[in-house]
Amino acid sequence: KKRLMIIGAGGVGNVVARKSARMDDLYETILLASRTKEKCDAIAKECSPVAVETASVDADDVKALCKLMTSFKPDLVINVALPYQDLSIMQACLETGVHYVDTANYEPKDKAEFEYSWQWAYQEKFKKAGLTAILGSGFDPGVTNVFTSYVAKHYLDEIHYLDIVDCNAGDHGKSFATNFNPEINIREITQHGKYWENGVWKITEPLEIHQSVEYPRVGPKESYLLFHEELESLVKHYPTIKRARFWMTFSQQYITYLQVLENVGMTSIKPIKFNGIEIQPLQFLKAVLPEPSSLGEHYEGQTSIGCQIRGLKQGEEHTVFIYNNCSHQMAYRDAKAQGVSFTTGVPASIGGRLLAQGVWKKPGVWNMEQFDPDPFMELLPQLGLPWELVLDGKLAFPKPGVSNA
Numbered sequence: 001k002k003r004l005m006i007i008g009a010g011g012v013g014n015v016v017a018r019k020s021a022r023m024d025d026l027y028e029t030i031l032l033a034s035r036t037k038e039k040c041d042a043i044a045k046e047c048s049p050v051a052v053e054t055a056s057v058d059a060d061d062v063k064a065l066c067k068l069m070t071s072f073k074p075d076l077v078i079n080v081a082l083p084y085q086d087l088s089i090m091q092a093c094l095e096t097g098v099h100y101v102d103t104a105n106y107e108p109k110d111k112a113e114f115e116y117s118w119q120w121a122y123q124e125k126f127k128k129a130g131l132t133a134i135l136g137s138g139f140d141p142g143v144t145n146v147f148t149s150y151v152a153k154h155y156l157d158e159i160h161y162l163d164i165v166d167c168n169a170g171d172h173g174k175s176f177a178t179n180f181n182p183e184i185n186i187r188e189i190t191q192h193g194k195y196w197e198n199g200v201w202k203i204t205e206p207l208e209i210h211q212s213v214e215y216p217r218v219g220p221k222e223s224y225l226l227f228h229e230e231l232e233s234l235v236k237h238y239p240t241i242k243r244a245r246f247w248m249t250f251s252q253q254y255i256t257y258l259q260v261l262e263n264v265g266m267t268s269i270k271p272i273k274f275n276g277i278e279i280q281p282l283q284f285l286k287a288v289l290p291e292p293s294s295l296g297e298h299y300e301g302q303t304s305i306g307c308q309i310r311g312l313k314q315g316e317e318h319t320v321f322i323y324n325n326c327s328h329q330m331a332y333r334d335a336k337a338q339g340v341s342f343t344t345g346v347p348a349s350i351g352g353r354l355l356a357q358g359v360w361k362k363p364g365v366w367n368m369e370q371f372d373p374d375p376f377m378e379l380l381p382q383l384g385l386p387w388e389l390v391l392d393g394k395l396a397f398p399k400p401g402v403s404n405a
């Protein structure tokens with residue numbers, strides 16, 4: 001059996017710990033480590049049957065990580081702290097001989113830049129060390145990459161057009177809150193939009209391009225074009241793609257709040273002096289907003305995320321839509337989480353499982369679409385994320401699985 005270490009005890013860490021602790025066929029023990037040990041303890045006491053130990057660690061500190069990893073001796077780490085910690089955790093994995101999984105690409109703290117270059121630069125080091133790093137095993141990135149590779153494997157010879165559509169049609173009852181770490185979320189949506197077309201990246205003003213998108217069992221929702229990191233790896237690995245875009249829904253109220261916060265300078269990541277100390281306005285804003293992990297209990301409605309893909313099979317054009325709908329209430333019943341943490345934590349625990357089992361193991365640093373999608377797709381419904389596939393407008397593959405009503 002294997003030893004798993006999870007880093008980060010926020011909304012996503014909670015789901016990864018609970019789901020992985022139910023895998024007693026695979027794990028003998030789990031360590032949940034994060035900055036605040038009390039948060040780890042609160043999660044650990046609800047996990048079973050695999051026992052979850054806890055520890056406090058500063059994941060920016062490679063030495064501290066190495067010390068903890070040398071004493072716990074994990075086979076793999078699932079990193080669900082913040083994107084800032086990706087490189088220090090990857091470095092510690094290299095130094096201690098541990099496999100690695102995360103859900104978001106590295107970002108430097110002082111620049112909102114979303115790209116894989118920093119992590120792809122570790123390719124040779126992981127290869128030489130015989131270690132596997134799986135990047136972006138959340139929903140988007142993560143499931144969206146696997147959806148795309150599943151369609152490429154079974155339905156299309158060439159992918160031409162890819163639109164990833166992400167809708168949260170839930171209501172948490174708060175006037176303004178973000179569904180995952182507010183700092184990361186706000187950095188993501190206040191940046192310029194970017195999409196791939198005919199071999200080049202096209203840049204837009206933030207939230208400039210929007211249109212109504214029809215989401216299954218949700219209906220039409222205004223959706224905004226953003227840059228999302230899976231576009232970078234997908235256009236690299238599927239060079240036949242002519243256009244790749246990412247769309248996300250926001251309510252008018254959310255955008256109004258965001259604009260006000262932006263206009264008064266609260267979303268800035270440039271440090272300011274306050275009472276003699278340096279603070280980042282955005283980090284301060286995070287401190288006064290609700291914790292994403294606290295939204296679950298009264299969250300109604302569902303998320304709907306999928307890939308609309310058009311391309312060729314034996315010379316003929318086909319369209320495939322592949323998606324998951326996830327109810328916030330189901331997520332709360334299953335893992336005391338809201339839907340966004342759940343749809344991220346489940347794929348992270350699946351990535352961890354496939355790596356620990358050796359099914360998805362190859363030395364180097366990989367994006368999700370570089371592995372065989374089938375075992376991942378099989379586990380999704382079993383762990384609470386059933387998916388459906390519509391081929392040329394007709395439901396082609398309603399996968400039986402755990403009910404998500």
Ligand code: NDP
Nearest residue numbers: 008009010011012035036059081104138139140141180181
């Ligand atoms: P939270 O803010 O709820 O949790 C982050 C956790 O990391 C907290 O427990 C925090 O500790 C801990 N942490 C932060 N800094 C450090 C550090 N230096 N050392 C140790 N622990 C640290 O975020 P979420 O759970 O919502 O998100 C987790 C990750 O998942 C993020 O990287 C996010 O970008 C990613 N994500 C990916 C998605 C996808 O679909 N691919 C979707 C949603 C999220 P403390 O509580 O003490 O602050």
